[in-house]
């Protein structure tokens with residue numbers, strides 16, 4: 001898979017092959033970091049302070065980040081942006097968490113669902129409650145949406161252990177990314193027993209790390 005964003009910055013001979021830029025509290029960054037940890041893939045992780053204005057962030061990150069956001073993965077001098085596109089690239093590159101060939105379409109469906117649903121509702125609800133207070137109607141909207149998204153996941157996970165039958169894949173990584181912080185939203189996995197069981201299974205995978213830990217190290 002190639003990216004349209006080949007960097008023109010010179011890469012030092014000592015530069016790591018894989019460099020992930022991420023941010024604390026960024027579940028989007030956690031997706032890529034978690035795949036790298038679960039697949040035991042050597043890489044460097046660099047935390048970007050997201051409270052720093054975009055233009056004042058480290059120049060190599062500014063050059064690599066097409067959308068100004070984390071995560072960004074730099075792989076052999078090519079920058080990859082958008083967390084689920086990064087997951088697709090890394091799954092192919094590492095041959096990890098890819099599922100069977102027959103599951104490719106279902107995995108893509110979950111990735112697209114995640115960007116618009118649980119990757120929107122839960123992080124924005126958490127952000128509003130923890131960092132940037134919002135009026136009650138906004139909170140109610142996000143809470144209702146997050147609850148519906150958790151119910152959707154719970155329903156799917158009632159049928160299979162992971163989102164596709166063969167085992168854990170990038171579909172699970174994308175959809176779980178913010179759920180280890182669910183207590184911050186006031187919602188509880190107790191109301192979604194299949195989600196709860198699935199998160200425990202993901203926690204038990206060798207290499208798994210809680211996002212607070214995975215994203216804090218720099």
Ligand SMILES: N[C@@H](CCC(=O)N[C@@H](CS)C(=O)NCC(=O)O)C(=O)O
Nearest residue numbers: 026027028050069070071082083084
């Ligand atoms: N659609 C993007 C979302 C990335 C995103 O929202 N990044 C946030 C952190 S979670 C960010 O960089 N915020 C800081 C900023 O926009 O300056 C993806 O999937 O990668």
